[in-house]
Amino acid sequence: MSRLSAIRGMNDILPEATPRWQQLETTLRTLMQRYGYREIRLPVVEPTSLFKRAIGEVTDIVEKEMYCFEDRSGESITLRPEGTAGCVRACLEHGLTHNQSPKLWYAGPMFRYERPQKGRYRQFHQFGIETFGQAGADMDAELILMTARLWRELGISDAVTLELNSLGELEARAAFRQALVKYLEQFRTQLDDDSQRRLTTNPLRILDSKDVNTQAILKDAPKLADYLDDVSKAHFAQLCAHLDACGVSYRINPNLVRGLDYYNKTVFEWVTTALGAQGTVCAGGRYDGLVEQLGGQATPAVGCAMGLERLVLLLDALLPSTAERDADVFVIGLGEGSSVAATVLAEQLHNALPDARIVYNCGGGSVKSQFRKADKSGASVALVLGESEIASGTVAVKWLREQREQLTCTQAEAIGVVRDALLISAQ
Ligand code: ATP
Ligand code: MG
Numbered sequence: 001m002s003r004l005s006a007i008r009g010m011n012d013i014l015p016e017a018t019p020r021w022q023q024l025e026t027t028l029r030t031l032m033q034r035y036g037y038r039e040i041r042l043p044v045v046e047p048t049s050l051f052k053r054a055i056g057e058v059t060d061i062v063e064k065e066m067y068c069f070e071d072r073s074g075e076s077i078t079l080r081p082e083g084t085a086g087c088v089r090a091c092l093e094h095g096l097t098h099n100q101s102p103k104l105w106y107a108g109p110m111f112r113y114e115r116p117q118k119g120r121y122r123q124f125h126q127f128g129i130e131t132f133g134q135a136g137a138d139m140d141a142e143l144i145l146m147t148a149r150l151w152r153e154l155g156i157s158d159a160v161t162l163e164l165n166s167l168g169e170l171e172a173r174a175a176f177r178q179a180l181v182k183y184l185e186q187f188r189t190q191l192d193d194d195s196q197r198r199l200t201t202n203p204l205r206i207l208d209s210k211d212v213n214t215q216a217i218l219k220d221a222p223k224l225a226d227y228l229d230d231v232s233k234a235h236f237a238q239l240c241a242h243l244d245a246c247g248v249s250y251r252i253n254p255n256l257v258r259g260l261d262y263y264n265k266t267v268f269e270w271v272t273t274a275l276g277a278q279g280t281v282c283a284g285g286r287y288d289g290l291v292e293q294l295g296g297q298a299t300p301a302v303g304c305a306m307g308l309e310r311l312v313l314l315l316d317a318l319l320p321s322t323a324e325r326d327a328d329v330f331v332i333g334l335g336e337g338s339s340v341a342a343t344v345l346a347e348q349l350h351n352a353l354p355d356a357r358i359v360y361n362c363g364g365g366s367v368k369s370q371f372r373k374a375d376k377s378g379a380s381v382a383l384v385l386g387e388s389e390i391a392s393g394t395v396a397v398k399w400l401r402e403q404r405e406q407l408t409c410t411q412a413e414a415i416g417v418v419r420d421a422l423l424i425s426a427q
């Protein structure tokens with residue numbers, strides 16, 4: 001039989017990697033709470049039409065990256081490639097934006113049929129933040145300030161930089177689009193294949209091209225900044241003023257356009273050079289038109305999403321991970337018939353010391369093998385129950401990390417001994 005393996009681009013996250021994920025997730029969750037944001041949990045599949053309408057028919061995501069299926073009743077459904085569309089759908093369905101301005105976050109797997117490589121997978125995880133009902137630049141600023149704080153708390157702020165741009169309103173962008181197409185038409189045959197195609201479908205995305213020739217041609221192209229409407233310009237200036245006042249530095253990147261159609265005004269990315277080509281760890285912007293486009297009342301909105309795999313890669317690259325200990329206390333039963341007594345002792349310890357990690361060695365084994373496991377577990381204390389201890393209602397306490405004489409005490413006393421030992425080792 002051939003060996004079973006996971007689907008290409010979809011990764012197992014193994015136990016030695018999960019502590020880092022948990023640390024990241026806990027930091028994120030706590031941060032959201034501190035800023036007054038609430039969690040929303042959304043389905044992993046949505047009707048295909050939702051993504052087509054929200055993200056845009058001629059974007060990379062919709063054209064080539066979505067996992068679409070027909071379900072058993074013939075409805076076309078799609079594994080979500082991002083979270084914003086589903087979040088807006090849920091807000092509309094449940095009236096969350098009706099006379100309210102929710103600040104929300106979500107986390108979970110997203111799916112895109114891309115070429116797997118470092119930092120790019122077919123199932124990956126995003127942590128997303130979406131806010132509704134706030135049109136001012138103070139809202140954009142808050143998102144950026146929260147993410148800046150996150151980098152500081154994770155200890156990676158030296159490795160990421162903020163890029164900012166304004167896409168303006170739809171009309172301004174349409175005028176720019178026309179000028180850009182007119183300019184690029186002169187060089188049509190010199191553009192890379194994707195860009196040639198995008199000239200008619202999604203010309204703004206050409207600004208994002210990594211092709212060296214195309215980039216050279218773009219040097220003298222019309223600039224979006226010259227076409228911006230006054231309202232967008234003022235919004236952008238406001239955002240910059242907030243960031244300046246809070247000491248967050250940024251680089252204005254006039255070629256930052258983002259791959260989804262729904263953005264207007266502010267767009268931003270946090271990028272790093274430490275991960276090779278997949279350098280964007282967080283991306284977002286305003287999408288004031290999306291709620292209305294999906295059938296709701298016009299509602300300003302701004303959000304962002306982080307790629308958790310890329311953040312974990314960055315943490316791994318920059319900060320050594322501390323070896324996680326499985327246990328503080330390791331309970332050993334020796335000899336036949338010891339397992340009931342050892343299990344009872346372990347349960348009593350769990351009752352008395354709810355914050356301690358107490359591992360009972362199921363299955364028993366020789367003295368040598370059990371102490372080897374105790375050592376590997378990282379525990380500082382082993383509690384040993386042999387036949388004589390069980391007979392006399394005592395327990396042997398052995399210190400695994402310090403030179404100290406082992407002692408024998410009653411099982412009730414053992415709880416206090418362990419508590420003291422853990423308090424000392426925690427200092
Ligand atoms: P990229 O330019 O890298 O393709 P994107 O613009 O398609 O990114 P978004 O849709 O804005 O990405 O998603 C937000 C974040 O999610 C990205 O900045 C990135 O960190 C992460 N991300 C996107 N696609 C993937 C993927 N296939 N694998 C891992 N992380 C991803
Ligand atoms: Mg992409």
